[in-house]
Structure formats: C-alpha cells, structure tokens
Amino acid sequence: MPSDEQLMRGALRLAKRAAGETSPNPLVGAVMARRGKIIGRGWHHRAGLPHAEVEAIADAKRKGNPTKGATLYVTLEPCSTSGRMPPCTRAIIGAGISRVVVAATDPNPEHAGRAFRLLKRQGVTVEHGVLAEQATEINVAFNHWIMTGLPFVTVKAAMTLDGKIATASGESKWITGPEARREGMKLRHEADAILVGVNTIIADDPGLTLRDVRRPKAGWLGPVLRRIILDPRARTPLGSQVLNDEFTEQTTVVVSPGAPAGRLAKLKQCCRVIKCPLAKQGFNLKSLLGKLGQQDCTHLLVEGGGETNAAFIEAALARRMAFFYAPKILGGREARTAVAGRGLPLAGGLRLEKIRWRNLGSDLMLTARVADAQP
Numbered sequence: 001m002p003s004d005e006q007l008m009r010g011a012l013r014l015a016k017r018a019a020g021e022t023s024p025n026p027l028v029g030a031v032m033a034r035r036g037k038i039i040g041r042g043w044h045h046r047a048g049l050p051h052a053e054v055e056a057i058a059d060a061k062r063k064g065n066p067t068k069g070a071t072l073y074v075t076l077e078p079c080s081t082s083g084r085m086p087p088c089t090r091a092i093i094g095a096g097i098s099r100v101v102v103a104a105t106d107p108n109p110e111h112a113g114r115a116f117r118l119l120k121r122q123g124v125t126v127e128h129g130v131l132a133e134q135a136t137e138i139n140v141a142f143n144h145w146i147m148t149g150l151p152f153v154t155v156k157a158a159m160t161l162d163g164k165i166a167t168a169s170g171e172s173k174w175i176t177g178p179e180a181r182r183e184g185m186k187l188r189h190e191a192d193a194i195l196v197g198v199n200t201i202i203a204d205d206p207g208l209t210l211r212d213v214r215r216p217k218a219g220w221l222g223p224v225l226r227r228i229i230l231d232p233r234a235r236t237p238l239g240s241q242v243l244n245d246e247f248t249e250q251t252t253v254v255v256s257p258g259a260p261a262g263r264l265a266k267l268k269q270c271c272r273v274i275k276c277p278l279a280k281q282g283f284n285l286k287s288l289l290g291k292l293g294q295q296d297c298t299h300l301l302v303e304g305g306g307e308t309n310a311a312f313i314e315a316a317l318a319r320r321m322a323f324f325y326a327p328k329i330l331g332g333r334e335a336r337t338a339v340a341g342r343g344l345p346l347a348g349g350l351r352l353e354k355i356r357w358r359n360l361g362s363d364l365m366l367t368a369r370v371a372d373a374q375p
Contacts, residue, residue, distance in 0.1 A: 001036035004101050007073045008131045012103070014043040014052070015075045015138060020189040021046045024296040026142040030056035030074040032067065032097070039065035053078050053088040057095045068096030075135040077106040077128070080115040089115050093122050102128040103135030107143040141190075141299035144319065150289040151300040153317050155309050156187055157338040158324040165306065166203075168334035173204075179361040180324045185211055187322055191301035193226035193292065197308035198235050207241045208303075224250050226297065230283060230308060232256040234263035234273075243270040254288060281342070285315050310341025313350055318370055321352060325364040 014029030022028075022044050030052035032040035040063065042055025050058070053074055060067050078088035078100070092100060100119055105128060106112045116126045136143065141152035158176045159165045165175065174181065188194055194208050208227045227242050227250055234255050236243065242251045251271040255264060256278050267273050274291065277284045292300060302312050312318045323338065344350060352368035359365075 002033075004073070004127070004130050007031050007033055007038070008075070008101065008103055008135075010038070010041075011052075011073045011075050012131065012134055012138065014041060015135075017043055018045055019138075020186075020191075023047070023192050023298050024142070024145070026076055026139040028052040028074065028076045030072060032056045032060050032065075032070050032072050034065070034070045039063065039070060040067070048084050051079065051085055051088050054085070054091050057091055057097075069098045070095075071099040071101060072097045073101045073130075075103045075131075076139070077102050077104065077112070078115045078119075079106075080111065080118050089118050092119065092124065097124065099125040099127075101130055102126070103131045104128075104139070105132075107136075107139075107146045140320075145293060145298040149293045150286070150317075151192065151292050151297045152319050153289070153300050153302060153312055154187065154191065154320040154322055155302045155312055155318045156184065156322040156324075157303070157309060158184065158326070159338045160326055160328040160330045162329050162331060163337050163339075164330040164332070164335040165338050166336040167330060168332050168336070175328065176324045176326045176363045177361045180326070180363040180365060183358075183360055183365060184322075184324065187301055188225055191225065191299045192297045193228055193299075194301045194303055195228040195230065195308070196302075197304040198229055198231035198233075199307070200303075200305050201229055201231075201236055201240050201242065203305075205237075205240050207245065209245070209247060227251045228292075228300075229253045230304070232259065232278070232283070234259040234267050236267060238266060238270060243267075254283065256283070281314070282311055285311060285317055289317060306337045306340030310339050310343075313339060314341050314344065318350075320370065321366065321368050323366045324360070325366070327362055 011029040011031045015027040018027055025044060025047045028051060029043040031038055040056040040060025042052045042059050044052045053072060057067055072092060078092060080087050080089045116128060119126050144152040157165055158180065160175060188210055210225055224247055229236055231253050232255060236253050248271055253267055253271055253273050254276050255273060257275050276288045302309060351371040353371040354369040356367045357364060
C-alpha cells in the first residue's frame, strides 16, 4: 500500500502541470484514495476554474468511485472562504471524505489553519505537513506576494564565462545555445511580467514574448506576459516591437515625474504609461513593485541589462537568480557585464543558497535563492 508521502508526491506532480497558468492563484494538486488505491485526481488549471480538490472529487465521481470515507491528499490547505469559487472545505464535507492529508498550510496569516479547524469540527481527520517544504517551494512566488504584497523577483541573464552579456559594440545574439534559450522561455512562462531597461529596447529591439512553450490544453493560450520597460526619460522608440505587435496593450513604460512632456504624450498613444518616483540611484523600485503587486503580478522576471539587474540586486529586491553560462570568453574592458551598478562590498556581497547547476547542451544554468531575503 502506498504511503502518505508517495500519494502526496503524486499530488505535487499534478500541481506542477499548471506551472505558469494559475496566477494569481497558487499551484495545487490533489489525489483521492481509498485503501491505498487512487480513485480520483485533479489539479487547479487556472484562476476562475475549479480548485484541485473539486477536480479530484469530480474525477472520482466520473469514474464511478464513491467518495464517502476516502482520503484526500492535497498540496495546499483547502480554501475555507468564498472567492471566485465556493470554499473547498464545503465540497470536501459534502463528498463525505473522512480524512484529509495536507502538505503546506495557507500562507495568508488570516486564513492559515482555518480549514483544518473547520474540517475537524465536522469529524474529518486532518493531518498536515507531509512534504510541506516541497509544496511550499512550488508556490514560492505566490507565497511571497501574499505575505508582502510585492511580486517575487527573479533576475535572469545569459552570459559568457567571464560574465559578459554583450561586446562593447552591443553584439549579443546568441550567447547561449538553443537548449538554454528554451529554458529561458520556460522562465518567462512561469512569470506574470518581464522587465527590462530602455537601453535594452534601444540596443536590441526585443519582442519580449513567449516562444516555444507548450501549452497544456488546445485552444488555451494562457495568460499573456506583461512587458515593463524602465524608461526615466521616455526614450522608448515609437517603432520598437513592444509598441507595435499584437501584445502592445500588455506593454507598460515606467517613466520618471520629470519625463519630457512631448515624448510622454507620444508614448501614451501607443501603450500604458505610469510614473514612478525616483530614489537616489534611479527609480524607487519598491514603489514600482507595490504597484505591480496591486495589479496581481505575483512573479516578475527581470531580464534587463547590467544596470537594471544591479538596481534590483542593490535594492535588496531580487529573490532568485537564474544565470546561464556559455563556454565562451569575450573579455574587453568595455564589454557589457550581467551585473553592473555601483557594486557591493565583499563582506556584504549577495549571498546565495539553494544552489542548483544544470547542463543544457554545452551551457550551464545556475539557479539560486538570495539568502536572508525577508520574508
């Protein structure tokens, strides 16, 4: 008979099927079993659709499997309040489920543990904490947004072994190979928005779109990636791709209060423009993140040049690094680096943890979390 952990691993695999599709909701998977035999499976496909628990109950009923007396394994504490959907606790009780095994507790302090208490009052046996760390990790961006109101920031860069992202003349395509680029597209798919600096737009005219990403269901294009450009002086070229393609309505240019009125007026005819206050060394990025968080942006992917990347790192707003390394050396004093800025002192340099290296063809990918980031 499979153990609770084995069945929960199955629920986690189901949850991951919807990676990049559920924002601003979390990834959740559920498995229903009776005497160790799986009788129903489900996962949350996207916001506005039934939650994982309801999907698993419906799956069991479609297969003719009675749910009364069954055990439900779910990766996140069931919702106990009404939102777009009725509370899952109501569906669990209505299905006659006798035991619920949960991995992670709801990260919202106002809701944490509420479902457990409600279910127990109805005679349901509740156990939680099974593979909690793994369940928490798959929703790291969502949890951060719930706790802080700010999007989780991943800084991504593709560079040579000596840390260069472009030559002094700006040549940068392509530093890494196709496998690394596909992985970069997956990072975009898992984010709500991508951010670059205006210098990247001027130098490369990137599309900043999703390419080569398999969607889970035919006909469902998923959430469109929002594009954000840091542009203090409103210098974004009116002929750039991000202002002229089919996703232009998803482009936001962030300008300073002192941006020239003439250029500002022209930009407003092409895309959304918001003003952000300035700090000592550029934009007040925490203020900007607050605005994005209010717009249900849970995960921001920063793909800027060295100055933009450094700005988030030096402001202690970066939460994760995704660095791709190609087996090349560029050298050059004027060649552009992945992280520029003022720099950090050696004693106080950015410390990373949960480090993972992967081979992607001839390239390497480093993913790591920023240590001591709060929360």
